[in-house]
Amino acid sequence: MDGSILAMDLGLVATVGGAAALDRRGAFQLMVSQPLVVVPALGVVLGDPQTGLWLGSLLQLLWMSSVLHGANVPPNETVASVAIGAMVLLFGKYVGAPDATVWTLAILIGAPLSLVGRWLEVRLDRANQVLADRADEAARAGEPAALDRLPWLGLGRAFVLNALLVVVAAALGLGLLAVVYDDVRGAFAVALQTVGRYLMPALGLAVALSIVRRRRGIALAAVSFAVVMTAILQGRG
Amino acid sequence: MNPFYRVDNRLVHGQIISTWMPHLRLRRIVIANDAIPDSTLQMSMYRMAIPEGVAFDALPIQKAATWLNARRFGNDPTMVLLETVDDAIRLFASGHPFPTLNIGNVHHAPGRRAVTNAVYLGDDDLHQLRKLADRGVAIEVRSLPDETPTDLRAALRSA
Amino acid sequence: MATTAPLDADAGAAARTVGYFALWRVLWRSFFFQSATNYERMQNVGFAYCMLPALTRLYRGDALQAAMTRHLEFFNSHPYMADALLGASIKLEEQIAAGRLPPAAVQRFKRCMMGPMAAIGDSFFWSSLKPFGAAWAIAGVLSGIAWAPLAFLVLYNMFHLSMRVYGLFAGYQYGERVVEQLNRFELPRFSDRSHYLAGAFLGIGAALLADDAMRSTAAIGDGLEPVLMVLLAVIFLLCLKRKMPMLLLLYGFAAACVGLVCGLNALFPLIG
Numbered sequence: 001m002d003g004s005i006l007a008m009d010l011g012l013v014a015t016v017g018g019a020a021a022l023d024r025r026g027a028f029q030l031m032v033s034q035p036l037v038v039v040p041a042l043g044v045v046l047g048d049p050q051t052g053l054w055l056g057s058l059l060q061l062l063w064m065s066s067v068l069h070g071a072n073v074p075p076n077e078t079v080a081s082v083a084i085g086a087m088v089l090l091f092g093k094y095v096g097a098p099d100a101t102v103w104t105l106a107i108l109i110g111a112p113l114s115l116v117g118r119w120l121e122v123r124l125d126r127a128n129q130v131l132a133d134r135a136d137e138a139a140r141a142g143e144p145a146a147l148d149r150l151p152w153l154g155l156g157r158a159f160v161l162n163a164l165l166v167v168v169a170a171a172l173g174l175g176l177l178a179v180v181y182d183d184v185r186g187a188f189a190v191a192l193q194t195v196g197r198y199l200m201p202a203l204g205l206a207v208a209l210s211i212v213r214r215r216r217g218i219a220l221a222a223v224s225f226a227v228v229m230t231a232i233l234q235g236r237g
Numbered sequence: 238m239n240p241f242y243r244v245d246n247r248l249v250h251g252q253i254i255s256t257w258m259p260h261l262r263l264r265r266i267v268i269a270n271d272a273i274p275d276s277t278l279q280m281s282m283y284r285m286a287i288p289e290g291v292a293f294d295a296l297p298i299q300k301a302a303t304w305l306n307a308r309r310f311g312n313d314p315t316m317v318l319l320e321t322v323d324d325a326i327r328l329f330a331s332g333h334p335f336p337t338l339n340i341g342n343v344h345h346a347p348g349r350r351a352v353t354n355a356v357y358l359g360d361d362d363l364h365q366l367r368k369l370a371d372r373g374v375a376i377e378v379r380s381l382p383d384e385t386p387t388d389l390r391a392a393l394r395s396a
Numbered sequence: 397m398a399t400t401a402p403l404d405a406d407a408g409a410a411a412r413t414v415g416y417f418a419l420w421r422v423l424w425r426s427f428f429f430q431s432a433t434n435y436e437r438m439q440n441v442g443f444a445y446c447m448l449p450a451l452t453r454l455y456r457g458d459a460l461q462a463a464m465t466r467h468l469e470f471f472n473s474h475p476y477m478a479d480a481l482l483g484a485s486i487k488l489e490e491q492i493a494a495g496r497l498p499p500a501a502v503q504r505f506k507r508c509m510m511g512p513m514a515a516i517g518d519s520f521f522w523s524s525l526k527p528f529g530a531a532w533a534i535a536g537v538l539s540g541i542a543w544a545p546l547a548f549l550v551l552y553n554m555f556h557l558s559m560r561v562y563g564l565f566a567g568y569q570y571g572e573r574v575v576e577q578l579n580r581f582e583l584p585r586f587s588d589r590s591h592y593l594a595g596a597f598l599g600i601g602a603a604l605l606a607d608d609a610m611r612s613t614a615a616i617g618d619g620l621e622p623v624l625m626v627l628l629a630v631i632f633l634l635c636l637k638r639k640m641p642m643l644l645l646l647y648g649f650a651a652a653c654v655g656l657v658c659g660l661n662a663l664f665p666l667i668g
Contacts (some may be wrong), residue, residue: 026431029475035535036530039546053542061601064530067522069252070342070472071516072357072381072436075643079668100612108650111643122354128441132468133439135432135530139464143459144448147464151431151445156636187661193614199649201605202625204647206632207642208598209659213259213526214588217595229622231443232607246510247472251518278575279508286515288588323499344470345436373528383639 009090010044010167017082017166018159025068025080026155035081040069042082046089051098055085063114065211073125076117079166084110085175086170095178099104101189103198105180109173113165120165124158176202227231238337240267240305240315244325245341248273248318251379252341257316258291260343260382264291265315269328289381298324302331322362329369335366337375342391353387355380367393404500409613412493414450421449422482423564429475443482443506450486454493463489466503473510474517479560481509483567484574491571505572516583524587526596531597536602561665602629 016038024033025038036056043052063077086107092098131150138146184192212218242263244350245253248268257263267289273279276296287293292313296304305317317335319325319389342355344380349357356378358366370393425446432441444467451463473481488502529548536544567574605623615621635645661667 057537131432132434142461154432187658191657195650196607197614202628205629210636214591215590221595221599224596228603250511250514254515254519255523282512285513
């Protein structure tokens, strides 16, 4: 394992994580921060877009209901997804083939990060109180230039802390993943495959369906599932 | 509980349409507010924000009390929205003693302290709410349906 | 050199306008609308920051201080819809600077409109366009279309960027009447329909995921994979509707699965 190249990759992970976290809340909101987009993008950066595409889709499903409404802060699917994506992709690059066991373990290790990410976001919102106070001062002094600086302070802080969170979590998670992976065999391996191939996709589908507002939308899902499934089974048999 | 009474300084917004509406299966939204019924601009805005299948009424507080008293909401899940704690007190005092009150969003203002991330109340508000609670109104603080309601009792006791 | 009056008031000339260059600067700044979100007043710093290029064109001295202060009031709306409110607020500020409206007019306008605008933006962008686009793109990725996420970005941002640009300039042109202009698009109607389509695409995604499971090393055989997948999805959907958190379900069911498989294997050793 080449240390300097790994360090560079971790730097890339941190940059992608910080930038995606900004897109999610503070700047642009182009939806680059959606797992569906950011994990394949990380895959391109780390040289395995195919794994990124599949993993991104699964993570998107699992966190489809994570929506910001007003003052409510939902779990942060972006930092969790980037860290999980980084664990899987770095494992693939430095340790071994990123099979179903690897990404199943990575999701199980990294999913709670969505809560840590939310905690960080709440802390940042609280810390931004200082920015609001300084904006008041700038207004009282009639100094537009002083107010102009404040958004960049907010963004800078959010970028650095989210990037750190993602890269530390990815590095620790990768270590844990490599250790646990060695011990996966026999019945435990079969159980993990079942979790990754059935439980997680089914849970993701359920989360996505839970935000479909119309009953008829759910009915349509059942119909299209039946049609496509029949086509697949007939095509095979 | 039908109708569902809520204090929200932004009245109809994303939390109402995207979370409370499916949660309570709302068929009707009523705004009790003295300024809004007179503003055609705001009325058209609210009408646009509320989905077609959901009825929308806006009435001045005094009239709302009479109107709500005269109506049966059995099969018509309804949310009554009030802009401020003051408006809720006035609706109650106008002869419409509602049994429950949800406090969803009350934004920060000088003299108000944080009860939750989304609800800031001043001594005066707490005092008023305490009077409501004494008259049997169940008061909860909750922005979204799947949050755990925050207990106001401790804050009310000291008010 | 603090003058209390707007720039041109003493000259008695035609009212000053902010001009299109300043509007483009406001548009650029609006991409950082939520950069200083704080609990007490939410997007207030963002709103004032976006208004500055316009405010500095209209006011100097004490009048500028007052204008900055009044835009630092509590504000919370949808970030994309905020552009329409920014445009209309700039229009109102021009009239305030010319002495045709009291300063409170713009504050009242913002207070009234942030809620309904957030309702429309949240339900159109967050709860409809995003899930619809994502559901489509997931079905695409699973059926082998590698550029599906890119198509999702393009589709989503076509709406997103149009709303920002149109909102800001229409807001500036129509002032408070921008609301009626936005009404014409009937976004809520689209919101409703997109939920049908999202459901349909999720059904396709489910079939492709079941197919994946069938071809993987975790295949059960006898075509039972789709049945298991649907059964699990229905159980999870019912649990989610009872407000159980996703992570609880993930770990609870994963632990149960590992326990069940390993326990069964200890009793009836089939797997090595």
